Amino acid sequence: MTLRTFLLGACSALAFAGMASAETLTIATVNNGDMIRMQKLTDDFKAKNPGIDLEWVTLEENVLRQKVTTDIATKGGQYDVLTIGTYEVPIWAKQGWLLPLDNLGANYDVDDLLPAIRSGLTVDGKLYAAPFYGESSMVMYRKDLFDAAGLKMPDAPTWDFVADAARKITNKDKEIYGICLRGKAGWGENMAFLTAMSNSFGARWFDEKWKPQFDQPEWKDTLDFYVKLMKDAGPPGASSNGFNENLALFQTGKCGMWIDATVAASFVADPKQSQVADKVGFALAPDKGLGKRGNWLWAWSLAIPAGTQKAEAAEKFVAWATSKEYSNLVAEKEGWLNAPPGTRKSLYANADYQKAASFAKMTLDSINSADPSKPTVKPVPYVGVQFVAIPEFQGIGTAVGQQFSAALAGQLSVDQALQSAQQLATREMTKAGYIK
Numbered sequence: 001m002t003l004r005t006f007l008l009g010a011c012s013a014l015a016f017a018g019m020a021s022a023e024t025l026t027i028a029t030v031n032n033g034d035m036i037r038m039q040k041l042t043d044d045f046k047a048k049n050p051g052i053d054l055e056w057v058t059l060e061e062n063v064l065r066q067k068v069t070t071d072i073a074t075k076g077g078q079y080d081v082l083t084i085g086t087y088e089v090p091i092w093a094k095q096g097w098l099l100p101l102d103n104l105g106a107n108y109d110v111d112d113l114l115p116a117i118r119s120g121l122t123v124d125g126k127l128y129a130a131p132f133y134g135e136s137s138m139v140m141y142r143k144d145l146f147d148a149a150g151l152k153m154p155d156a157p158t159w160d161f162v163a164d165a166a167r168k169i170t171n172k173d174k175e176i177y178g179i180c181l182r183g184k185a186g187w188g189e190n191m192a193f194l195t196a197m198s199n200s201f202g203a204r205w206f207d208e209k210w211k212p213q214f215d216q217p218e219w220k221d222t223l224d225f226y227v228k229l230m231k232d233a234g235p236p237g238a239s240s241n242g243f244n245e246n247l248a249l250f251q252t253g254k255c256g257m258w259i260d261a262t263v264a265a266s267f268v269a270d271p272k273q274s275q276v277a278d279k280v281g282f283a284l285a286p287d288k289g290l291g292k293r294g295n296w297l298w299a300w301s302l303a304i305p306a307g308t309q310k311a312e313a314a315e316k317f318v319a320w321a322t323s324k325e326y327s328n329l330v331a332e333k334e335g336w337l338n339a340p341p342g343t344r345k346s347l348y349a350n351a352d353y354q355k356a357a358s359f360a361k362m363t364l365d366s367i368n369s370a371d372p373s374k375p376t377v378k379p380v381p382y383v384g385v386q387f388v389a390i391p392e393f394q395g396i397g398t399a400v401g402q403q404f405s406a407a408l409a410g411q412l413s414v415d416q417a418l419q420s421a422q423q424l425a426t427r428e429m430t431k432a433g434y435i436k
Helices: 003-020 033-039 043-048 061-073 088-094 114-121 143-148 159-168 190-200 215-234 243-251 261-270 310-320 322-334 351-356 358-369 391-408 414-431
Strands: 025-029 052-059 079-082 130-135 137-142 259-262 280-284 298-303
Touching: 003 159, 025 033, 025 061, 025 310, 033 043, 033 052, 033 130, 033 322, 043 137, 043 310, 043 391, 052 061, 052 310, 052 358, 061 079, 061 391, 079 088, 079 143, 079 310, 088 298, 114 130, 114 358, 130 137, 130 261, 130 310, 137 143, 137 358, 143 159, 143 280, 159 215, 159 259, 190 215, 190 391, 215 414, 243 259, 261 280, 261 358, 280 358, 298 310, 351 358, 391 414
Parallel strands: 025 052, 025 079
Antiparallel strands: 079 298, 130 298, 137 259, 137 280
16 A cells, blocks of 8 residues: 555545544523423434434523523524524624524425514514414413312403402411512513513503603503512512423422413422412413503524524534424323413414413413514504514513512612613613614
């Protein structure tokens, strides 16, 4: 063998080894139950895609948003697949930060996606993120506590009924709190809940000229009602509680009611996870009789940043994780109750799912009733139910959330929190050029 032949052979072997080595996708995701379950089931993906390895970065909701936003805005390139929400998708797609999902595969069936969810992830006719699960919000409540108090939950309750019932079923000596609601500061934490709630009270973030509205009576009514209710019937330390903290309280029997994401229904109704699984009922999010309920519209979705060098492999993963086949895999391993909800029409037409999930119809009705284009009682210049779909909302929403969390903790009065919210929102909207 000549030296030249040897070198050519060695180079070919190295090239082949390089081709054969696995491509590693770095996936940023949120630390909730559905995403944790997905990570446990990825052997199925690896078996079908032996050339792709997965590396997970799993973060708390507020931290995930901060890190992913910083990375994509600075073109950091840390991640190949992002878990982002309905708020980010249209804004980031228009910035050119996301790749369109054009090759999800012949069997993916994009037309099976629920229209309300799909439309929020579509820009100029192209899908820029695939929904892993979709949600609205609703009331989850303890039927046994209601029975003991002689109360009957309507399918469509009012806020006044909910508040009265919460106070009646509270027993602080036994660590049973009538209601658990988000208090942790964040535009997607307490402000998701409070914005949806405020819609039903007739409030809005901005008027038609983008002037902040926290100095209006509807916001005072909303925040007064919330703070007083949580003081009377909420758990201690509520200003630190987000989705995961309240889920844990409800599952361990500490909450009489919880108004939050419809996706939580499978966790509170699963006897493997919830101590009160056989005692849970569901109702629509409350209203004040003004034509809007306090329910939101959201999807945690998987998207591919424009800066990735591994777009083809990333799209294979996104297609796998958001497919009908993935729902069937979850059903096979953990039962239909735990199939990711709120994304596909076929799931809600599935008799096995309907039988397993007593909350299926309530979830679908809640998703379909949320209207991002007309989220409020009075007219507004923005789109979005529990958020305002402008880039500045992340910063403003979290800053306002900090004021409202401080009011819940008793560090500020309601009036002080609203005044601060009005000032900071006005300052930022003026700086951004919305207010002339």
